[in-house]
Amino acid sequence: MGNVWFIVVLVPSIILHEVSHGWVANLCGDPTAKQAGRLTLNPIKHIDPIGSVLLPAVLVFLGVPPFGWAKPVPVNISRLRSPRRQALYVSLAGPLVNLLLSGIGLALCAYAFHVSQNAQLFQVGIYIGVPNLTLAVFNLVPIPPLDGSAIIERIIPQHKMHSYYALRARALPIVMGLVILDNFSFHLLGRLFNDVINWWIWLAT
Numbered sequence: 764m765g766n767v768w769f770i771v772v773l774v775p776s777i778i779l780h781e782v783s784h785g786w787v788a789n790l791c792g793d794p795t796a797k798q799a800g801r802l803t804l805n806p807i808k809h810i811d812p813i814g815s816v817l818l819p820a821v822l823v824f825l826g827v828p829p830f831g832w833a834k835p836v837p838v839n840i841s842r843l844r845s846p847r848r849q850a851l852y853v854s855l856a857g858p859l860v861n862l863l864l865s866g867i868g869l870a871l872c873a874y875a876f877h878v879s880q881n882a883q884l885f886q887v888g889i890y891i892g893v894p895n896l897t898l899a900v901f902n903l904v905p906i907p908p909l910d911g912s913a914i915i916e917r918i919i920p921q922h923k924m925h926s927y928y929a930l931r932a933r934a935l936p937i938v939m940g941l942v943i944l945d946n947f948s949f950h951l952l953g954r955l956f957n958d959v960i961n962w963w964i965w966l967a968t
Contacts, residue, residue: 770819773894776864777833778809780857780898785836787856791849793842801836809833854913861899865963868892872967888967893960900959906938907931
């Protein structure tokens with residue numbers, strides 16, 4: 764049952780993650796996502812059948828920390844007022860939203876543990892906090908096309924950016940393959956998730 768609730772929280776968290784990219788891009792001068800009708804919380808506009816539903820369910824079944832993606836919100840970096848700097852803001856907006864949601868879950872857990880001694884409220888905090896923490900940590904890994912790769916983009920010469928973006932657009936299947944390989948061979952990502960989640964729970968208790 765816990766895994767079901769984990770996915771129930773994961774899907775809207777992914778959607779909020781994507782909407783935040785488009786919202787920040789719009790603030791910075793790129794209305795592409797707004798014009799495409801993607802600055803909405805309507806899940807129909809964002810759900811990717813594979814990334815938002817099938818993959819998280821399969822990963823839960825395999826006992827892997829679930830993650831996924833929504834349909835990427837369209838962003839035209841060239842329309843940003845300061846593309847090199849503001850592209851970083853756009854990329855990091857998604858993980859920041861997930862960290863904020865994880866903080867809400869942490870606050871609920873801390874209140875339930877230290878004040879109300881309410882086990883059900885503590886569990887609600889876990890269901891809100893841990894999926895969002897997992898999303899934030901995964902997306903901050905500095906590998907294209909994950910959001911953390913925006914840090915790398917800051918050091919790529921301007922004349923190489925077009926080639927980099929072409930590579931980034933094709934990199935997701937490679938990243939997914941590496942994640943699955945890691946789960947069955949090296950377990951580096953699993954150890955990272957476990958360490959961060961254990962630290963989060965330590966803060967809550």
